[in-house]
Amino acid sequence: MKSAEGRGRTLDEAVDVALIELKESRRNVDVKILSETAEETIVEVSVIDPNAPDHSIPAPANGKGEIARGLVETLLKHMGIRAQVSVRTGSEPITLDISGRDLGALIGWRGETLRALQSVTNVMVGRHLDEGERIIVDVERYRQRREHTVREIAMRAARQVKMTGDAITLDAMQPFERRAIHLALEGDPDVTSSSIGEEPDRRVVVGPRKPAAE
Incomplete structure (x- = not known):
């Protein structure tokens, strides 16, 4: 059975590393977690034999x-x-x-x-x-409660940006939290939001919207 070892800061990253080496998609493999710590996850990803009995x-x-x-x-x-x-x-x-x-x-x-x-x-x-x-x-319903919290964070950040004119970089957030920030601010004519960095340290930057060039 063809297999590869993957290492990454998160489980998803480790699996993706192995999938790239195997040139396979997730639906065609089995994943075994070999080691998982706060710093690194190690997995073994094996390609499923299409002729093997399906268990x-x-x-x-x-x-x-x-x-x-x-x-x-x-x-x-x-x-x-x-x-x-x-x-x-x-x-x-x-x-x-x-x-x-x-x-x-x-x-x-x-x-x-x-x-x-x-x-x-x-x-x-x-x-x-x-x-x-x-x-x-x-x-x-943690996600729903957390989305409400980050929308409030977005509103406070927007008010501060409007007062100072300076961009604010928020704490690292999960993808669904960053999406809630972007949705909360997308209709504000005075500020913009963008994401920077790599997972799991990816963050949202809230900054003043530049006037459109005439």
């Missing part, structure tokens, strides 16, 4: 969301976490809601643990997803 989880009638839900439930049990997992009705992309008591540790500082859980989920379910398709994992 993957069969897709149930209600589809990919149920596959992901079952895998996350199993993962949480192995982690010793008692929680309920459901597929959010009518959500696009597919979103899993995790609910229960005392789940703060599953979210982590600024959602870092939740982001890692989402990355693991997408790796585990990857072969069932279309190219570019992603599974969103949420805990007790």
